[in-house]
Amino acid sequence: MDENEITIGAEFACPLLSLNWLATMLDPLLEEKIRNQVRTHKVLIYMKGTPEMPQCGFSYAAVRILDSLGFPYTAINVLEDPELRQGIKEFSNWPTIPQIYIDGEFVGGCDILQEMHARNELRPLVEAAFAKAGTQS
């Protein structure tokens, strides 16, 4: 590669990089809102639809598992909030819905929840979250 090619490449690369960066930047207010949501709920699921009426098979499977644990959880319907629907993907660095948070920590999506439940790892995690003082239910 000669010197010209390097220069041209650099000129084109910079604006593309910055555009790309802007496109994936999470709005600070939205980020704060999400941070607050995951911090103030012991068990939180971002889902499509509601626990009573899930709008996607993966969300349905996830809430059935949470239901089976017998602990309260909070569900947020991302279909009611397009900004949140996109924002939560960037916040968690995870491209799909549902997303489950326990005690402020990202656990994963439906498949991981199922795996953990099958290995009896999920209930202890939720029990530990509720045993801790501090955050709300």
Added chain:
Amino acid sequence: MLTPNRLRQLLAEKLQATYAYVEDESHRHAGHGGRQQGSGGHYRVQVVSPLFAGKTALQRHRLVYAALAEEMGQSIHALALQTYSPEEAPAAGIPHDWIA
């Protein structure tokens, strides 16, 4: 359209997957934002990769999503994922001598 074989190739190239079972389940999800609406298909994937050894499920799924970043939200609408290291594959009933 992303074929199961193309998906398998991507997993082999980017994750050194030694086995990748891919099932196109799009037909089961017609009418709720699936391929008909132009937002990609539903796939069920079992993948075996040496890169998964010693990693949590969360880290493994992130690796798969990163490998398929260009397809996520485009030709892939949803992905049901099961990830195994080569050591875990036999216990999961996966033929370990398969090549993707």
